[in-house]
Amino acid sequence: MKYKTLKGLQDILPPEISIWQHIEKTSREIFCTYGYQEIRLPVLESTDVFIRSIGETSDIVEKEMYTFQDKGGRSVTLRPEGTASFVRAYVEHHLYNEPAPQRFYYMGPMFRYERPQAFRYRQFYQIGAEAMGIEEPKIDAEIISMLARILGDIGLKGLNFEVTSMGCKNCRPAFRDALKNFLRDKLGSFCSDCQRRFDLNPLRILDCKVPDCISSRQGSPPVTDYLCADCKGHFESLKHNLNMLNVPHTINPNLVRGLDYYIKTAFEVTSESLGSQKAVAAGGRYDGLVDEFGGPPTPGIGFAIGMERIVPLIKDSMKNSDGPDLLICPIGEEASEKAFLLAEKLRMERLWVEANYVGSSLKSQMRKANRINAKHIVVIGDSEIKNGEAVVKNMVNGTETKSALNGEELAKTIRIQGIIPLK
RNA sequence: GUGAGUGUAGCUCAGCCGGUUAGAGCAUCAGGUUGUGGCCCUGGGGGUCGGGGGUUCGAGUCCCCUCACUCACCCCA
Known part of the structure; x- marks a missing residue:
């Protein structure tokens, strides 16, 4: 790389x-x-x-x-x-x-x-x-x-x-002095970092995590008193x-x-x-x-x-369930053109829509739908084009709904399934 | 700046006292008879074993150097 x-x-x-x-x-x-x-x-x-x-x-x-x-x-x-x-x-x-x-x-x-x-x-x-x-x-x-x-x-x-x-x-200067006075004679029992801090930034000694330092600073004057x-x-x-x-x-x-x-x-x-x-x-x-x-x-x-x-x-409490509202699965060349056009129409309805552009078996298109977490699919083949009607399948619960094969009707059908369009 | 640890497939890792063409799971792609997914099955692709040097008949494996990453210190969100 x-x-x-x-x-x-x-x-x-x-x-x-x-x-x-x-x-x-x-x-x-x-x-x-x-x-x-x-x-x-x-x-x-x-x-x-x-x-x-x-x-x-x-x-x-x-x-x-x-x-x-x-x-x-x-x-x-x-x-x-x-x-x-x-x-x-x-x-x-x-x-x-x-x-x-x-x-x-x-x-x-x-x-x-x-x-x-x-x-x-x-x-x-x-x-x-x-x-x-x-x-x-x-x-x-x-x-x-x-x-x-x-x-x-x-x-x-x-x-x-x-x-x-x-x-x-x-x-703060008064507190700083009081703290230094408290620490001065027991400085030997602190870690080397704290010994360095004594002159540089004595307040830091209060927040050192070394166990010896924690016990050695017991009883140090609290800021709040000063x-x-x-x-x-x-x-x-x-x-x-x-x-x-x-x-x-x-x-x-x-x-x-x-x-x-x-x-x-x-x-x-x-x-x-x-x-x-x-x-x-x-x-x-x-x-x-x-x-x-x-x-x-x-x-x-x-x-x-x-x-x-x-x-x-x-991270753990938020599972990513993002996926298209609809994946259009065309079968055949004519259907592919139709899917291409339909996807664009549905996007104007503010839905997340994908259409398969490369023709492959329906099974592999379904697998893809599953893989990309598509909420619905609609299959378009010769008969759907002829009848102007298609089946929208809900991929979450498996239910199927008939819909006229145009942007408005498809959008409506998907919305009934509980998909809220983007604002 | 200081200290420790780890580098093998896209990811998580296995690989014995050095020994043939370097493996698994997951992921990916293609299939599993005509147009219905998740499970399952079959197959494909994918690796200069971080890089360089050395030892050896032979190095992913041992040694040195180097680079990268990780964790911790310092400090900070």
């Missing part, structure tokens, strides 16, 4: 694509009920957009970006996530002048140059939502509730919603609102987000049935990001769902 997809990239083929469409359709419906509107953003941005927002020292920026020079010598980057591009657009088009909250959603590919692994790709798809202009924690609860609704309506079960507050510019009055009030109110909306969740003070811009509310949805990449969606609040991009101080909160993480979770 000469050509293959690049490492970490994949083709998504028809049997599976129906799951993707199901997820996208369901998401759009729910977004609509909450007033979120679609926004389409370019996949390519000036590299600065990401360095500025995600953080110079983050892993994404340091080693995972698809960055290259365009022909004009500019440094451009394939987006590694959606929020940075979104905020750029938000500021560029002065969307903050619309009445708050401004709510948007997007879906599309993201790119990170990472070593691929189960449920992790270099080109991966996210469905994201962003709510701008409201600081009130009701919007935090609303967006988490909406996320729960989307995932639930898609058909996912057994998900775990974890919520925490990460503090803000004012209180929140400033503002953050604490926000967090308390968020919890209250989540309970009001009956969103099942657990408080996980050890939850850590990877991007620099998150403050206050952070959340993550995980599934135990996924192996090591178990986060299916995650998000948080990013109140300082708009001013970072030169806009007015504007609060914002959002999340992203990882498509590749949820597709396998519903």
Whole structure:
């Protein structure tokens, strides 16, 4: 084989694509009920957009970006996530002048140059939502509730919603110091990664999965003790609102987000049935990001769902039963012409119709009908053409119905069998 | 970037201590007396055994290199 997809990239083929469409359709419906509107953003941005927002020292920026020079010598980057591009657009088009909250959603590919692994790709798809202009924690609860609704309506079960507050510019440094003080003298009992994290990103130690690290960090000060009055009030109110909306969740003070811009509310949805990449969606609040991009101080909160993480979770429950509403099986040359024409007529009735173009035995045509999951067949031979009447056979239950041999009548007959034409 | 594992037909895999023309199931195509499917039966097509080198009378099998894929770490959706 000469050509293959690049490492970490994949083709998504028809049997599976129906799951993707199901997820996208369901998401759009729910977004609509909450007033979120679609926004389409370019996949390519000036590299600065990401360095500025995600953080110079983050892993994404340091080693995972698809960055290259365009022909004009500019440094451009394939987006590694959606929020940075979104905020750029938000500021560029002065969307903050619309009445708050401004709510948007997007879906599309993201790119990170990472070593691929189960449920992790270099080109991966996210469905994201962003709510701008409201600081009130009701919007935090609303967006988490909406996320729960989307995932639930898609058909996912057994998900775990974890919520925490990460503090803000004012209180996070205090927590960081307290944590480092707690860890400093027992650093020797942590894994080498955690020892490295101590200076780099001490918060990450809270989320290490090495058993020794888990036990060694027992009794570490919880973030929630170090929140400033503002953050604490926000967090308390968020919890209250989540309970009001009956969103099942657990408080996980050890939850850590990877991007620099998150403050206050952070959340993550995980599934135990996924192996090591178990986060299916995650998000948080990013109140300082708009001013970072030169806009007015504007609060914002959002999340992203990882498509590749949820597709396998519903793969088994969604059997693909797609097939034509009708397969026309002609016998003989004249019938073949008739079938060709009839198929076109029936498609004008918004039915999925196939006609066999190569003449073969009826038996093999029937086998094909079965194989491609055709819901009905109609056999056309000399006598059908002569009488202007044919038998429509329902391939699911075997019943046969006589019908006049023209587009309208055939369409009617098929609809009686319970086939709903496409909109 | 680090570590481990796996590469044989379209797919899932078997192939013993190296030994004739490399196998099975599924899939595919064609048939199984005139125009009725799924089950069953018969047959056909399809493989430079990932690639290169070496050892040997002889390599899918042993050794080395290389490439690809997978899983895990880091990190993340």
